[in-house]
Amino acid sequence: MPIESLVADLKPTTLREDIATLLTEAILTGKLKPGDRLNESALARQWQVSRAPIREALQQLEERGLVVNRPRRGMFVVSLDEEEVQKINSLRLVLEAEALRLCRARATPQILRRLQQLADRMERASGSPAVEATQLDLEFHRTIWAGSGNEYLERTLAGLTAPLFAYALLTKPKAEKMRMILDSHRPLVDYVAGKLKRSADDVIFDHIRLRWSEPDRFASRRLGGE
Amino acid sequence: MPIESLVADLKPTTLREDIATLLTEAILTGKLKPGDRLNESALARQWQVSRAPIREALQQLEERGLVVNRPRRGMFVVSLDEEEVQKINSLRLVLEAEALRLCRARATPQILRRLQQLADRMERASGSPAVEATQLDLEFHRTIWAGSGNEYLERTLAGLTAPLFAYALLTKPKAEKMRMILDSHRPLVDYVAGKLKRSADDVIFDHIRLRWSEPDRFASRRLGGE
DNA sequence: TACTATACAACTGTCGACAGACCTGGCGGT
């Protein structure tokens, strides 16, 4: 008997998880847009299951910040305002920098190659629809998060940025801006490769600023006067 | 009619939330210990509800890292090993430092007084059981998190550290060590009050090291060689 | 005695149903 089937049985799959995955996909590929209402019965019919696993999956996504629950009114795909984007990004800055440092310290040739490969694909994807660019972008960052070797950091960043990527799908940058955004991943590769003298803080700040205009740069340190 | 009742109605209460609160309390006060199995039917009987809200509450806690789900086997209160404690703390270091800086920048007299008050109560609680000390400890840190003004940071830290506090309830430090742990909150108050020259990183590192022995100090920066 | 196979009990994952809250549109009053 192949080992895989035994290993697979160690983590039995449940409908709840499958549906949580499907819903996450749908949100991160723009099939469900911020503000959309998520009707439990409709989703249950759509996937031929009862409402229980749908509800549970939705609540899982709620906890991850992808949907918001208005009690007795329903679940809605999370919709961020400018202030929320700013707050998430200012926190993301700190975490991404940490992930970058850890990833550089632990970088293997495999990881580096993967990052380079994704950066290459992004370069060729400048003209593609926002969905594909966002997918590549997400995949790139996930690679760094995973490369940090700290699953808690990985999970935290995934949860924190998920609504950002959903939000990003709504914006349609001009081709030129899109190219700049995608190109701005190169310095991250270089940093991980050890080719940059700049600090991780600097590198990630430039990257995020380019994408999301102006988060307060290290607001905490500056205001605090350290 | 008092405004409160109107506001309260904006957020209707559900059994799921109530039970999630009860369960969280139970874990953070040590009534449920790491490794304990959480039997849905038993909990349902205990609180006179059906299993549905119990399940949903448990899954909410799972997402927050307080319990772990073993599919078709049940939910268990999360139980950390040394490596996990270390990983959480190395991440916590980064986030708590950020919270400290933000809190100092935005500190109001109310917040400062509250922190001082909690530090005072901790001083008097040196001989008390671990549960009370942990409650004060948690309350103290929550005050700082909230004082950062960034709800995402607050939520992230709450989720990340919850299993730590649950874990801490298991250990019974000697009275002298307990006093040192509780006393180590003073520098945090001083930092927020602007009375310290040291960086937030330093202050929080000392605090966490004292409690949790030796997390790799800024492992990412050192290994990265920045 | 150690080990395997079997039967039983307990529990989770999922389902369908119901009551009550929420929203919408139409009606009557001003």
Added chain:
DNA sequence: ACCGCCAGGTCTGTCGACAGTTGTATAGTA
């Protein structure tokens, strides 16, 4: 014409039930 009330339909929150799986104790075998 505008506002507020009421009725109908829709949807969520909760419930009880069932099937299949997991864990356990028992019986059987070498």
